[in-house]
Amino acid sequence: MAALRSAAFGCCVLSTVAGLVRVFWPENGFKPVINAVLALYIITAGMQIVRGTNWADLAAQLAPSAGSAAASExxxxxYRQTLTDQAAAQALRDVLSASGMDAAVSRTDTGWRVTLVHAADRARAEALLAANCGAIPYEISIGGAP
Incomplete structure (x- = not known):
């Protein structure tokens, strides 16, 4: 294979010389020869890459292990739960903000905690959350006190 590759490289050098001749002598017929030699060199280089590759090692590196698949899942x-919680918290903030109430929304073990800035907003917030949250559990607190 090395001899074939060396021969192809030699032909490439010769075709390069022929290309230089073509620059200075445009009416020659070397173009098909140059293209054929370059194609031969590309094919031999590709064959050497394919032949020299350790396919079993490559497949082992690319195949995922069984333990990593479970951890990835x-x-x-x-991550899906985190994104869902962030979207739900933002939706609650938007509903409260659209009604003119300032509030912080956080996730708890049992549902959502809505902490209102102003105590006067509690009745409106309860009505608004009852209408928009459905079966989602929530608790309302004022400045940290339930």
């Missing part, structure tokens, strides 16, 4: 589920 758990990470994906945790």
């Amino acid at each position: 758990a990470e994906i589920d945790a």
Whole structure:
């Protein structure tokens, strides 16, 4: 294979010389020869790459292990839950803000905690959350006190 590659490289050098001749002598017929030699060199280089590759090692590196797939699935589920919680908290903030209430929204073990800035907004917030949250559990607090 090395001899064939060296021969192809030699032909490439010769075709380069022929290309230089073509620049100074445009009416020659070297173009098909140059293209054929370059194609031959590309094919031999490709054959050497394919032949010299350790396919079993490459496949082992690319194949995911069974343990990493389970961990990845758990990470994906945790990330999905985080995104869902962030979107829900932002939706609650938007509903309260659209009604003119300042509030912080956070996730708890049992549902959502809505902390209102002004105590006077509690009745409106309860009515608004009852109408918009459905079965989602929530608790309302004022400045940290339930």
